[in-house]
Amino acid sequence: MDEFDRKISREMKQRVQGISLTDQGKEQVQREIRRPSDKTRKRSYFTWTVAVAAAALFLFLTIPLLQQSISEQDSGSPLPDDFYDGMEKLELNVLEEKKLDDGTTEYMIEVNNGTKRNIRQAVVSISFDIKLENGIAGNPFKQSWGIPQDIEAGQKITIPMITDAGIFKEVHVNTSSATLDLVGYLDELKPENIFSAHQSNSSINGEGNVE
Amino acid sequence: MINDDGELDKRALLDSFIRDYGDDLKRIAYLYLNDLAESEDVVQEVLIKSYHQLDQFRHDCTYKTWLIRMTINQCKDFTKRWSFRNIFYRQELDEVHDQNLTENLYIEQESSYEMSQQLAKLPAKYKEVLILFYYEELTMKEISEVLQINHNTVKSRLLRGKKALKDKLERSDWIG
Numbered sequence: 001m002d003e004f005d006r007k008i009s010r011e012m013k014q015r016v017q018g019i020s021l022t023d024q025g026k027e028q029v030q031r032e033i034r035r036p037s038d039k040t041r042k043r044s045y046f047t048w049t050v051a052v053a054a055a056a057l058f059l060f061l062t063i064p065l066l067q068q069s070i071s072e073q074d075s076g077s078p079l080p081d082d083f084y085d086g087m088e089k090l091e092l093n094v095l096e097e098k099k100l101d102d103g104t105t106e107y108m109i110e111v112n113n114g115t116k117r118n119i120r121q122a123v124v125s126i127s128f129d130i131k132l133e134n135g136i137a138g139n140p141f142k143q144s145w146g147i148p149q150d151i152e153a154g155q156k157i158t159i160p161m162i163t164d165a166g167i168f169k170e171v172h173v174n175t176s177s178a179t180l181d182l183v184g185y186l187d188e189l190k191p192e193n194i195f196s197a198h199q200s201n202s203s204i205n206g207e208g209n210v211e
Numbered sequence: 212m213i214n215d216d217g218e219l220d221k222r223a224l225l226d227s228f229i230r231d232y233g234d235d236l237k238r239i240a241y242l243y244l245n246d247l248a249e250s251e252d253v254v255q256e257v258l259i260k261s262y263h264q265l266d267q268f269r270h271d272c273t274y275k276t277w278l279i280r281m282t283i284n285q286c287k288d289f290t291k292r293w294s295f296r297n298i299f300y301r302q303e304l305d306e307v308h309d310q311n312l313t314e315n316l317y318i319e320q321e322s323s324y325e326m327s328q329q330l331a332k333l334p335a336k337y338k339e340v341l342i343l344f345y346y347e348e349l350t351m352k353e354i355s356e357v358l359q360i361n362h363n364t365v366k367s368r369l370l371r372g373k374k375a376l377k378d379k380l381e382r383s384d385w386i387g
Contacts, residue, residue, distance in 0.1 A: 009346070015241075016238035016346070021229065025237075
């Protein structure tokens with residue numbers, strides 16, 4: 001270990017000094033592991049009570065909606081229940097971050113459409129959480145890029161996104177955690193097919209500026 | 212099926228995991244994620260998972276190695292996790308995350324703040340090696356065992372990760 005190594009090692013240890021698993025955390029673990037073995041009749045009654053209550057609540061809430069949709073014939077056909085099935089296979093990833101000479105930063109964003117659907121007229125946005133004195137907050141400011149071509153089912157595309165240094169200043173925002181959004185149409189260019197996806201990347205993958 | 216004795220053994224083992232490794236695992240997760248609440252969640256999930264997977268543990272490494280491996284993997288999953296609840300109902304402004312004040316007293320020691328900020332920006336494959344090398348002070352052989360990757364891969368990632376961190380720190384306010 002050289003001097004740099006020793007300093008980093010020391011600072012890492014200093015950084016986490018005082019951090020420990022909380023008592024609530026320990027209790028939560030114990031509670032979770034007790035749960036599966038606790039198969040009492042009482043729990044069974046409780047489960048059924050909750051299930052019946054949930055079903056009643058569901059009917060209570062959906063009947064007015066169904067009546068409304070029947071009465072509004074012109075509002076278009078409702079989407080099938082499985083319309084968004086498999087959408088969890090859509091992934092947005094930050095592959096690489098590169099600082100440019102003009103002070104801006106270029107992010108290589110990968111959109112991996114692992115779904116069986118075509119995504120059309122997609123707009124991808126990037127944003128970074130705002131640093132606060134005692135935490136972080138979401139950032140209403142985003143930078144967006146339109147993707148001119150369709151992203152077909154199973155297709156993976158990479159897009160370079162250059163962020164404006166004036167909007168995302170490192171002193172104000174947490175640049176280590178990018179928030180990515182994608183808005184687009186699923187299969188057909190119809191209003192009811194518009195969808196949005198949101199993903200946070202707490203770390204930037206790729207080689208960065210390593211030679 | 213596990214009999215009552217087996218169940219007791221498992222619980223005793225879990226208690227020892229919490230007691231002996233809980234804090235250390237949370238610190239590793241914190242260095243990886245740079246977020247206290249998330250690191251607490253990660254360690255809870257790891258401990259619960261370890262309890263349920265104890266029967267499959269092959270004893271080809273120590274419990275500590277196994278738990279650190281699970282923690283690193285859980286952190287990776289955490290950073291890539293989808294927020295399903297937000298896909299269609301996302302609020303423009305997320306809530307402010309309050310953090311534990313007692314812990315803040317410690318982590319607000321600014322001398323190491325810049326280093327951890329720059330560490331958090333590194334690619335996952337470098338970050339995990341650096342944390343295990345600098346914080347856990349594991350050897351390259353031990354790191355390759357934890358991460359289940361080749362010894363030479365550990366060596367090159369350590370060199371590249373160290374260089375990347377050094378470059379970032381030199382361009383920042385860090386006092387080296």
